Amino acid sequence: MTDGIADPRYARKVCSAQHAATLIGDGATVGASGFTGAGHPKAVLAALADRMGRAAPRERAPRVEVWTGAGTGPDLDGALAAVDGIALRLPYQSDPVERAAINAGRSEYLDLHISRVAPMARRGFLGPLDVAVIEVAGIDEAGELLPTTSIGNNQTWLDLADRVILEVNSWHSENLRGLHDIYCAPGFPAPDIPIRSPGDRIGAPRLRCAADKVVAVVATHAPEGNDAFAPPDALSRRIAGHVLDFLSVEVAAGRLPAGLLPLQSGVGNVANGVLAGLADGPFENLTAYTEVISDGMLALLDAGLVTVASATALALSARALTAFNSGDYRDRVVLRPAEISNHPEVVRRLGVIAVNSMIEADIYGNVNSSHVLGSRIMNGIGGSGDFARHGHLSMFVSPSTARHGTVSTLVPMVSHVDHTEHDVDVVVTEQGVADLRGLSPKQRAGRIIDCCAHPDYRPALTEYFQRAVRESPGGHTPHLLADALSWHRRYQDSGTMLG
Amino acid sequence: MTDGIADPRYARKVCSAQHAATLIGDGATVGASGFTGAGHPKAVLAALADRMGRAAPRERAPRVEVWTGAGTGPDLDGALAAVDGIALRLPYQSDPVERAAINAGRSEYLDLHISRVAPMARRGFLGPLDVAVIEVAGIDEAGELLPTTSIGNNQTWLDLADRVILEVNSWHSENLRGLHDIYCAPGFPAPDIPIRSPGDRIGAPRLRCAADKVVAVVATHAPEGNDAFAPPDALSRRIAGHVLDFLSVEVAAGRLPAGLLPLQSGVGNVANGVLAGLADGPFENLTAYTEVISDGMLALLDAGLVTVASATALALSARALTAFNSGDYRDRVVLRPAEISNHPEVVRRLGVIAVNSMIEADIYGNVNSSHVLGSRIMNGIGGSGDFARHGHLSMFVSPSTARHGTVSTLVPMVSHVDHTEHDVDVVVTEQGVADLRGLSPKQRAGRIIDCCAHPDYRPALTEYFQRAVRESPGGHTPHLLADALSWHRRYQDSGTMLG
Numbered sequence: 001m002t003d004g005i006a007d008p009r010y011a012r013k014v015c016s017a018q019h020a021a022t023l024i025g026d027g028a029t030v031g032a033s034g035f036t037g038a039g040h041p042k043a044v045l046a047a048l049a050d051r052m053g054r055a056a057p058r059e060r061a062p063r064v065e066v067w068t069g070a071g072t073g074p075d076l077d078g079a080l081a082a083v084d085g086i087a088l089r090l091p092y093q094s095d096p097v098e099r100a101a102i103n104a105g106r107s108e109y110l111d112l113h114i115s116r117v118a119p120m121a122r123r124g125f126l127g128p129l130d131v132a133v134i135e136v137a138g139i140d141e142a143g144e145l146l147p148t149t150s151i152g153n154n155q156t157w158l159d160l161a162d163r164v165i166l167e168v169n170s171w172h173s174e175n176l177r178g179l180h181d182i183y184c185a186p187g188f189p190a191p192d193i194p195i196r197s198p199g200d201r202i203g204a205p206r207l208r209c210a211a212d213k214v215v216a217v218v219a220t221h222a223p224e225g226n227d228a229f230a231p232p233d234a235l236s237r238r239i240a241g242h243v244l245d246f247l248s249v250e251v252a253a254g255r256l257p258a259g260l261l262p263l264q265s266g267v268g269n270v271a272n273g274v275l276a277g278l279a280d281g282p283f284e285n286l287t288a289y290t291e292v293i294s295d296g297m298l299a300l301l302d303a304g305l306v307t308v309a310s311a312t313a314l315a316l317s318a319r320a321l322t323a324f325n326s327g328d329y330r331d332r333v334v335l336r337p338a339e340i341s342n343h344p345e346v347v348r349r350l351g352v353i354a355v356n357s358m359i360e361a362d363i364y365g366n367v368n369s370s371h372v373l374g375s376r377i378m379n380g381i382g383g384s385g386d387f388a389r390h391g392h393l394s395m396f397v398s399p400s401t402a403r404h405g406t407v408s409t410l411v412p413m414v415s416h417v418d419h420t421e422h423d424v425d426v427v428v429t430e431q432g433v434a435d436l437r438g439l440s441p442k443q444r445a446g447r448i449i450d451c452c453a454h455p456d457y458r459p460a461l462t463e464y465f466q467r468a469v470r471e472s473p474g475g476h477t478p479h480l481l482a483d484a485l486s487w488h489r490r491y492q493d494s495g496t497m498l499g
Numbered sequence: 500m501t502d503g504i505a506d507p508r509y510a511r512k513v514c515s516a517q518h519a520a521t522l523i524g525d526g527a528t529v530g531a532s533g534f535t536g537a538g539h540p541k542a543v544l545a546a547l548a549d550r551m552g553r554a555a556p557r558e559r560a561p562r563v564e565v566w567t568g569a570g571t572g573p574d575l576d577g578a579l580a581a582v583d584g585i586a587l588r589l590p591y592q593s594d595p596v597e598r599a600a601i602n603a604g605r606s607e608y609l610d611l612h613i614s615r616v617a618p619m620a621r622r623g624f625l626g627p628l629d630v631a632v633i634e635v636a637g638i639d640e641a642g643e644l645l646p647t648t649s650i651g652n653n654q655t656w657l658d659l660a661d662r663v664i665l666e667v668n669s670w671h672s673e674n675l676r677g678l679h680d681i682y683c684a685p686g687f688p689a690p691d692i693p694i695r696s697p698g699d700r701i702g703a704p705r706l707r708c709a710a711d712k713v714v715a716v717v718a719t720h721a722p723e724g725n726d727a728f729a730p731p732d733a734l735s736r737r738i739a740g741h742v743l744d745f746l747s748v749e750v751a752a753g754r755l756p757a758g759l760l761p762l763q764s765g766v767g768n769v770a771n772g773v774l775a776g777l778a779d780g781p782f783e784n785l786t787a788y789t790e791v792i793s794d795g796m797l798a799l800l801d802a803g804l805v806t807v808a809s810a811t812a813l814a815l816s817a818r819a820l821t822a823f824n825s826g827d828y829r830d831r832v833v834l835r836p837a838e839i840s841n842h843p844e845v846v847r848r849l850g851v852i853a854v855n856s857m858i859e860a861d862i863y864g865n866v867n868s869s870h871v872l873g874s875r876i877m878n879g880i881g882g883s884g885d886f887a888r889h890g891h892l893s894m895f896v897s898p899s900t901a902r903h904g905t906v907s908t909l910v911p912m913v914s915h916v917d918h919t920e921h922d923v924d925v926v927v928t929e930q931g932v933a934d935l936r937g938l939s940p941k942q943r944a945g946r947i948i949d950c951c952a953h954p955d956y957r958p959a960l961t962e963y964f965q966r967a968v969r970e971s972p973g974g975h976t977p978h979l980l981a982d983a984l985s986w987h988r989r990y991q992d993s994g995t996m997l998g
Contacts, residue, residue, distance in 0.1 A: 088939060105974030108939035113888075113921050119847075123891065124754050125924070125936040188760055188850035188891065189695045196688045255623050261687055344889060345844040348618075351687035366916065374912075374980055376973025381921060389612075389888060390843060392622065392687065413873075415980060417865065417916035422612050422880055425624070437624040440587060440607035473991060474875025475604030481873055481914060481988050485980045492972060492980065 005168055005217060007143040013217045017043035020165050020216035024048055027062030027087070028130040031121075031157030034076060035069035035313035035338065036094075036267065036292050039150035041133045041167040042075045042222040049079035063087035067121070067129065069152015069312065069338050070114065070291075070382060071095065073224070081107065090126070091117045092380040103376045111370060111380040114291065115342035118156040122186055132161035136207065137172040139217070144206035147180045148172045149224065149321070150313035151337045155182055158209045165216045166209075171223050173325035180205055180335045185343070195346045198262050198289040199308035199334060225318025228295065229272045235399050236273030238430040243274050243355065243397065244281045246426065246433045250393075256353075262289035263306075264347075264387045265297065266356035267315060270397050272296045274355055279303060289352050291341055291383040293333065295320040301332055310334045312341035342386035351392035356384040358396040358419075360409050361427050361452075363445040363465055364477055365436050367396050367419040373488050374415030381418050388423045400429035400454040406496035408457040410448055412464045413484035427452050441477040442469065460499055504667055504716060506642040512716045516542035519664050519715035523547055526561030526586070527629040530620075530656030531575060534568035534812035534837065535593075535766065535791050538649035540632045540666045541574045541721040548578035562586035566620070566628065568651015568811065568837050569613065569790075569881060570594065572723070580606065589625070590616045591879040602875045610869060610879035613790065614841035617655040621685050631660035635706065636671040638716070643705035646679045647671045648723065648820070649812035650836050654681055657708045664715045665708075670722050672824035679704055679834045684842070694845045697761050697788040698807035698833060724817025727794065728771045734898050735772030737929040742773050742854065742896065743780045745925065745932045749892075755852075761788035762805075763846075763886045764796065765855035766814060769896050771795045773854055778802060788851050790840055790882040792832065794819040800831055809833045811840035841885035850891035855883040857895040857918075859908050860926050860951075862944040862964055863976055864935050866895050866918040872987050873914030880917045887922045899928035899953035905995035907956040909947055911963045912983035926951050940976040941968065959998055 034040025275296025533539025774795025
């Protein structure tokens with residue numbers, strides 16, 4: 001492994017995770033590394049949680065605020081949430097314990113567009129950052145920090161925090177060296193982002209930190225890796241088939257080149273199914289400008305179908321990460337800060353094809369990515385909005401029903417809006433593809449009901465739409481406000497949206 | 500005036516507006532110049548409307564689709580809508596007759612982010628464009644076209660249309676020469692947009708067109724100019740005062756420089772009031788990177804408080820336009836294609852301060868800019884999303900009530916979402932400023948109710964919020980779906996939102 005701790009200024013500061021945790025002040029705001037289970041600190045914040053958990057209730061220090069790149073793991077979000085240790089969390093979480101704390105009203109959560117987090121933090125919009133806790137793979141002789149499996153907001157937290165704690169994790173592979181490209185865009189006017197192809201490198205290979213801010217260095221040897229997704233089921237394969245058929249039509253019509261345009265794929269079973277479908281599909285010489293590299297994307301890289309992929313993190317299963325660690329991907333993978341991996345300037349310039357999961361869409365094409373029944377958070381918006389707003393094509397995918405058919409993914413009105421009608425080009429379910437481009441709201445409604453809704457719900461959607469056209473107070477986006485959310489209320493009351 | 504029609508290839512094609520209108524095929528898709536009442540063709544489409552109006556019903560040709568930059572005037576939208584002549588309209592309208600047709604369900608309307616229109620059209624997402632009808636101020640000897648008071652999507656329509664009809668309007672001032680900067684960003688990867696300051700010029704001074712596509716040239720002498728806004732009333736002045744106080748605090752806190760950052764201001768009475776407030780305010784050496792130059796912005800330019808303004812159109816009253824036409828603004832005003840005036844790459848790089856009007860906001864910070872009662876369109880989203888998503892600061896302003904106090908602008912849940920909670924930094928009413936940055940949904944609710952809601956509605960909002968916190972199925976964004984839209988329903992049923 002890598003450099004270890006070569007710089008003597010840092011070697012002097014080595015201490016235990018338990019000691020380092022004592023350097024995090026009561027009620028501190030902590031900026032942690034980590035993005036989708038990759039590259040988060042695995043020892044210091046777990047030690048902080050342990051200390052919080054052992055304190056008697058009246059001796060408990062105030063809870064911390066936790067900023068990250070995106071989701072972490074049970075050894076960070078899970079451990080802190082289990083002791084009710086997170087006062088406020090941003091900008092994304094996907095941990096079941098923290099999610100439960102948020103939905104119980106015990107933890108505040110600020111769900112942000114991933115590309116906007118670093119700029120907002122730099123401008124002071126999120127308040128001061130007390131401590132950065134950053135996992136690195138090594139510290140070289142000049143004090144530069146070798147990044148691990150994610151970049152996220154690491155450089156920004158290092159820049160902004162008053163104090164820095166480093167976890168040097170020797171588990172990480174020597175082969176990570178050369179993958180990273182650290183470039184930030186501070187100030188106004190901000191510097192250009194001179195990326196013209198997903199593989200372009202424009203920055204530095206290492207993270208930098210003012211050595212005098214580092215108050216502790218903790219040596220770890222901690223494995224990582226997410227749970228693997230289940231292999232795509234029949235439903236996911238049908239959705240993937242529709243996506244690929246749609247892309248083929250676009251190529252045939254001259255609206256996409258044969259090698260498509262850079263792909264972005266969200267996380268989750270369905271998005272993974274789409275990537276698996278690409279492995280069997282007709283497309284070659286693909287590229288990706290995306291947020292994370294998942295198992296499905298790695299398989300496409302290994303098969304040579306994707307020639308280069310840009311992301312901010314490796315969101316790999318333990319098994320895929322082991323394989324990645326033994327390979328050499330430096331000419332095919334670039335890991336960037338989340339600000340850059342999701343930057344609207346680059347997403348728009350390259351013309352990304354964005355494929356993201358959704359919780360529900362309504363008949364007019366508004367998409368809910370984050371809330372159940374308008375109130376309960378699942379994970380968060382993540383980078384979906386960064387790509388959906390500015391990509392060449394914005395696609396949202398989901399099975400047409402959930403919870404054994406008791407929930408229709410297509411509803412009269414979504415209970416929460418993350419992506420408005422203005423940002424959604426195509427909706428795909430296992431039933432088919434609704435191409436919404438160039439359509440007015442009423443035209444979209446017909447297309448979504450006919451092409452995407454499950455047959456069990458199609459008549460009721462049609463009935464709502466036709467009644468709304470007749471009785472609504474406006475003919476542009478016909479809605480009956482007494483009934484628009486009635487499907488969700490029925491589910492709440494009776495356990496099914498079926499009438 | 501200008502060049503007249505200097506190129507003999509064009510001079511040969513001069514004909515009447517009535518004849519030119521016969522060259523627009525039945526059911527054609529027409530790409531017209533024009534943006535907020537500036538620079539739209541004033542003769543040919545009015546002649547088409549006249550012909551449609553005189554035809555017996557059974558002899559009527561199919562209605563046309565109309566694409567523009569944004570709103571036009573009574574001589575285009577109004578004339579065509581009066582004869583029910585518009586089958587589909589995009590990407591923005593503000594004409595009372597066309598609005599009524601849309602809300603009666605007789606005209607389809609596709610409301611788009613202004614910055615995305617040209618790219619979507621170029622990619623073929625909106626279908627083929629049959630005819631461009633473009634107003635110009637003159638045609639020089641080389642066949643290049645001198646633009647008028649707006650650029651909008653003119654170059655894109657000229658590029659895409661099968662046939663082109665030009666209106667050469669000799670009413671326009673010689674002083675328009677040198678204001679324009681024509682630069683488009685087609686293809687993937689798209690070219691960079693090398694604007695680093697609002698006044699930067701990066702393109703050509705004239706529009707270009709393949710001469711063999713031009714089928715008719717119509718000479719006009721047609722004045723233009725919008726109705727003037729009423730002088731700011733006490734309510735607008737209070738809102739403006741809050742905006743300026745907020746900006747002063749940001750400067751004092753070091754989050755904004757003394758000369759602020761480039762301003763964007765939407766249209767309407769309240770936005771105009773904010774600009775009027777700036778005329779008396781403490782700020783100097785301001786710049787603007789905005790969609791339109793309104794009377795308020797022109798006053799700031801004339802006072803030397805704004806040193807340079809970039810926009811895509813002059814949205815001036817007749818009186819202000821006359822003054823503009825007699826002045827020389829070439830070193831202070833740049834008119835660009837709407838794709839560039841609103842481009843996310845530039846808006847984010849410059850760090851624009853976006854101030855836009857809204858119809859309503861909900862307690863969690865979601866904003867509705869476009870719909871009444873979830874169904875009836877007012878105007879459209881326009882460029883508000885282009886600036887709100889990517890600016891340094893995204894502010895939405897409105898009086899706290901409408902319709903003589905029977906409508907609260909702050910509601911439990913908006914009836915339509917154009918800007919999600921993720922894109923709204925600050926909400927301002929005459930009651931005060933709700934600074935939502937860094938706040939979770941529940942924290943935002945407290946701030947919005949306390950700082951922005953009208954006292955008549957504050958208790959009922961508080962009651963809803965507290966009940967939702969207790970009874971909602973999720974504690975992240977507490978909502979009671981049976982009651983969330985009840986305020987709108989009460990207004991529909993009883994004419995007031997007051998309980």
